Amino acid sequence: MTPLNTPHLAALHLAADQKSAQVTDWSGRIGWIVGLLLFIALVYWLMREGWKWRGTLQSDLPELLGAPAEPGTARLSMRGRYHGSTTAGQWLDRIVAHGLGTRSRAEVTLTDAGVDVVRPGAKDFFIPTAQLREARLDKGIAGKVLTEGGLLIVTWQHGDKLIDSGFRSDHAAEQSAWVEAINSMKHPVTTEGTAQ
Known part of the structure; x- marks a missing residue:
């Protein structure tokens, strides 16, 4: 009688204990x-x-205006992004009528006649100088939040509604010049530093 080989016996027990891998339930997945x-x-x-x-x-929001045939000489221009418009002072109340809710690339030009917003792939619009109310740097508008002062917000009157439109220049440092230029168009400052 030959003695049992213990490692061989252990391998047989191990093989007997192993089960085949469970088949994947494809219908469930x-x-x-x-x-x-x-x-x-x-x-x-x-x-x-x-x-x-x-x-x-x-x-009820009126149709957006197009740029006049002769808008005048450009005071400022920038390339960047248009991030949308909201009801003024309510940065989460997005306005979507007439394509104002569509984000896009934008070329923005400021002339004495107003602000011309050209958007490839979206509806262009024009804000006449008489409708401009103010400009400021802020950190957010519906759907877009940046660091403090990262967005140029232009407040304007359209029909009976005040609107905030948000822009981000490819060169953020130039946004401060826009704030000064737009605000000076509505509130010119004399040499004494008082508003006229």
């Missing part, structure tokens, strides 16, 4: 993936319907 995709589609559809509903609520 596919069900979860389809469910997740349907949920994402539902959320997207609800967001789109909310956007359209907001536009309907703001339908």
Whole structure:
């Protein structure tokens, strides 16, 4: 009688104890993936319907003006981004009517006639000087928050509504000049430093 080889016996017990790997339940995984995709589609559809509903609520806003044929000599110009418009003083109340809610690249020019906003892929608009109210540097507007003073906010009157429009120049340092120029158009300062 030959003695049992202990390592060989241990290997046989180990092989007997092992079970085959569980087969992946593809139907369950596919069900979860389809469910997740349907949920994402539902959320997207609800967001789109909310956007359209907001536009309907703001339908009383007049059409945006186009630039005049002769806007005059450019006082300032900048390239950057248009980040959207909100009701003045309410940085989360986004305005979407007439394309004002569409973010885009923008070329903005300030002339004596007003502010011309040219947006590739979105509707251009013009803010006449008479409708300008003020400009300031701020940190946020609906959907975009930057460091303090990172956004140029232009407040203007359109119909009976005051609007804040947010811009970010590719060269942020030039935004201060815009604030001074726009504010001086509405509130010229004399050499004595008092408002006229």
